Amino acid sequence: MTEDGPDPFTNMFEAPAKFARALFAPMSAANANAPLRPEDMQHWAEVGTKLQSMWMEYQAEQMANPQALAPYFDPSRWMRMAEDWYRQMPIADPAQQQALMQEGMALWQQVLGQYGLGADGQPVAEGEPDLPRKDRRFADPRWRAHPAYALIHQTYLFLAERVAEMVDRMEGLSDDKREQLRFTTRAITEAASPSNFPLLNPVVMERTLETRGDNLVKGMEHLLADLRRGQLSHTDASAFTLGENIAVTPGKVVHETPLYQLIQYSPATEEAMATPLVIFPPWINRFYILDLNAKKSFVRWAVDQGVTVFMVSWKSADASMKDVIWDDYVRGQIDAIDHIRERLDVKSVHTIGYCVAGTTLAATLALLHRRGEQDKVKSATFFTAQVDFEKAGELLNFVDDNQLGMVKAMSADGYLDGRYMAATFNLLRGTDLIWNYVVNNYLLGEDYPAFDLLHWNGDVTNLPAKWHQQYLRDLYRDNKLVEADALSVDNTPIDLGIVETPTYVQAGKEDHIAPAESVWKITEHFKGPLKFVLAGSGHIAGVVNPPEAGKYQYWTNDGAPRSLAEFREGAEEHPGSWWPDWVDWLRAQDGETVPAKGKRKPGGRGDKVIEDAPGRYVATR
Structure with a gap:
């Protein structure tokens, strides 16, 4: 002990010990004592076999057709973005590392201080825990019911805050580079959320136990279907038909x-x-x-x-x-x-x-x-x-020379596949339009909703490559449209x-x-x-x-x-x-x-028309 309270070095080692006990403790006493029946063991084995065979089948398809994977779904592209980000971040600064460690230990003490041991020896919250950081990704009570998951998501939110602050404090960056680094930092921290990983997400873990892994099989089906189409699905596409329940105005x-x-x-x-x-x-x-x-x-x-x-x-x-x-x-x-x-x-x-x-x-x-x-x-x-x-x-953030070069490389056939634009716009709201669906559709194995706006959002169109390059370069990057006579049409x-x-x-x-x-x-x-x-x-x-x-x-x-x-x-x-x-x-x-008569009524007597709305072009892919 010290005059100001508990010895900080003792607390520094007590917190990780408590965390370790909490992390590896069973979710509940019932789970700890429930016997594993033979039929359960067989079902889990079947789930593992299904997952393995589905993935091997997909890999065989990719080996037979290496061009099938869309370039914007290529993980190496996002790895390069992460590497560029890592090189720019001052995370090796010893003073910042020390400050992060001290703040982290204080956070652990604050969180763990709200939990005690129940009659069964397992850690429980003493009332509703008042955690310092709130985020809707972790709104489910199960993120707070157990100290392990509370520590996991609170530590993540704390580190995400501090990394964002590092970008704001970095010296020698132009405004546009700082903004680009902010965007990349947010994209990477959103991807690193513990909610996106099955073993770190209590909601996914509970669903997996309840269904004996069937959610993972269904989620794998969704994932492989999206990999094959080269696009993240947001909705049940089979629920909508042009001219029948969308685009129906006569x-x-x-x-x-x-x-x-x-x-x-x-x-x-x-x-x-x-x-x-x-x-x-x-x-x-x-x-x-x-x-x-x-x-x-x-x-x-x-x-x-x-x-x-x-x-x-x-x-x-x-x-x-x-x-x-x-x-x-x-x-x-x-x-x-x-x-x-x-x-x-x-x-x-x-x-x-x-x-x-x-x-x-x-x-x-x-x-x-x-x-x-x-x-x-x-x-x-x-x-x-x-x-x-x-x-x-x-x-x-997508119009510097590197990004324009990447877009040009993906437009070898004279047009840019619309799935690239869909991925770009989804990235602007990664939590809502990417990771939310990764959790719901891939990890929880939930059915896709029938939502017309989301269906439209995924109904992509391809763009002429020359015009798209013009648009990004002359308008977005160089802002020539507002310069008198700088552009000609x-x-x-x-x-x-x-x-x-x-x-x-x-x-x-x-x-x-x-x-x-x-x-x-x-x-x-x-x-x-x-x-x-x-x-x-x-x-x-x-x-x-x-x-x-x-x-x-x-x-x-x-x-x-x-x-x-x-x-x-x-x-x-x-x-x-x-x-x-x-x-x-x-x-x-x-x-x-x-x-409102004559040619105000299209297709009337004597009026030659081509076809009924919504027409062929809206259906072309």
Whole structure:
């Protein structure tokens, strides 16, 4: 003992001893005394044999076809990322090691101090333990019921905090390199979570004992199926069929090019707004995020408001699109606009650009203005779209020379397999979109849910390699779109500063793909009347938020804020969806209505169409 309390060196050795006893103690007295029946032994042996044979069968497949494993599923890629991270971290500093050890011992004492010994001699918590660190990955009471698991996850959270702090304190790093190191550190620490390892996860251990290992067999089936398809599954793909229970709004494909199909939706009202609307969805995803089902569909809702809606369905890239570049997508948008104007005999159209298609829509508007054809577009709406990439968020971590070189190497056939983009976006929210499913589907062996949004998220599209490199290099990395005449489209220099089209800009408050601060910057470049709306939630739920759901909220500001911070300070909050606000704004641009007949009803008498919505392109892989 010392004058200040127990001798620290004694405690330093007592804590590991207590931990060792706790770690190897049985989960309960019942487990300790339960005999292992012959049939149990046989079942466990069968489980082991199944697991071994399944893995050997998969390995034989890989040896017969070494190219089957997708490069983005290749573990060596992630090992290289970990090695680069390790070389940059100052983890060998003796002073930091000593400080970590001392803090760690203090944490162990704090945690173990809340546990005593029960009547059976096993450690139990004296009441609900008040552990210093909380994390939803460890919310299950079983992480706190036993001191071994409490120590495991509390130590992990403590070390993850300290490693993140090391990155913040490191000297000699530029802002972009520090941010990249933060991102890599988070990705690695998320992967290292004890929840991802069966022997360290009490929930998995209990499930394994209950099912006698059947969960591991089912989980292995899920894992091998994902390895074969080269993509992590989030949902039961067999639960959804295009045109039957997703992408079901009635309509016809009325125009087609090698790059896109144009869908026109059937009217639901006797009168329709005179000026039609064309939606440009991102070509990195399927368009039906805006037409998931009748209750969630933005398309159906807009049609019900009396809007004549057209939707572009981009073709998933293949080798035939190896020479497609940004100019082709801009020309494609203009072609769609011109076709609608001719088909309905109207002077102009309303437009919506979602995400990367919004970026392209901005260039389209600039090109039309430069050519004196700006009257073709009555208004432009942007869903979570960026034009200025200075503050583009975590995706900037994927646009340095090394990353661009890796992407180019994976695009040897002239297109980038969409599974790479899916893996990249999943990595932005690794805990939610990767490790949560590793635990549930691979370790616990749970069935996949039938969730339409997750199904869409995994329904990937391929990207033309040349255009993808252009996009990452010229826009994300070099931010040329906001430099007047720094980029040319169709041999015409473009300048966002001349765009005067009335504009509605929607951003997501919690968007991690197109951060609200980045979306806001469009207000600094366009010169026409502009309304900015900040919606609750993120990149998807902030957009797909039907009024009937009564979810989230949105903010408007009728003043003249000069920054997003000023917008927030003076913003008025409105409950629910921003969709009604948008359609009121759209009607204010042009209130004229016409009968919804003739070619306003696609596929009617004398109207030649190609096929029923949702068309072939949305189904191509």
